[in-house]
Amino acid sequence: MGNFSKQREEIKQAVLKSEQHLTAEEIYNIVKQKNEKISLATVYRNLNLLSDLGIIRKIYLPNGSVRFDSLLYQHYHGVCIECGKIFNIDLNLDNLYNVIEEQTGIQSVQYHFVIEGICTDCQK
Numbered sequence: 191m192g193n194f195s196k197q198r199e200e201i202k203q204a205v206l207k208s209e210q211h212l213t214a215e216e217i218y219n220i221v222k223q224k225n226e227k228i229s230l231a232t233v234y235r236n237l238n239l240l241s242d243l244g245i246i247r248k249i250y251l252p253n254g255s256v257r258f259d260s261l262l263y264q265h266y267h268g269v270c271i272e273c274g275k276i277f278n279i280d281l282n283l284d285n286l287y288n289v290i291e292e293q294t295g296i297q298s299v300q301y302h303f304v305i306e307g308i309c310t311d312c313q314k
Contacts, residue, residue, distance in 0.1 A: 197221070197228055201236045205246045211257035211267070211276040249276070250302050266303040272312035279305065 194202065204220040205212065212220075218233040237258055240246045247259040249267055257276060268277040287298045 198236045205258050206260045268305040270309035271306050272308050
């Protein structure tokens with residue numbers, strides 16, 4: 191994949207080292223601690239490139255926001271509508287995609303599945 195610039199590598203590492211699903215702004219704040227000259231636009235541009243290269247994954251949330259994930263295997267997400275916390279959900283939905291293809295002819299290339307609810311902490 192070649193060598194990345196220092197800034198791109200810092201951005202990549204911020205995502206890969208986090209166990210959270212960070213926003214671009216959160217990633218910017220992490221990287222800015224090491225490199226105060228970095229701009230938010232640079233972070234956005236590199237996050238999009240890293241996602242396009244398949245190094246990180248974009249998560250599109252129902253509220254229109256985007257988060258970034260280091261886990262590349264096919265999994266899904268749950269989001270708490272109270273606190274905003276995001277959870278990984280492992281499901282096998284292969285049959286669903288077969289049904290979609292049979293009914294519509296669409297061959298899935300990329301798909302996102304997000305469940306909204308209230309987490310156990312917010313239920314208390």
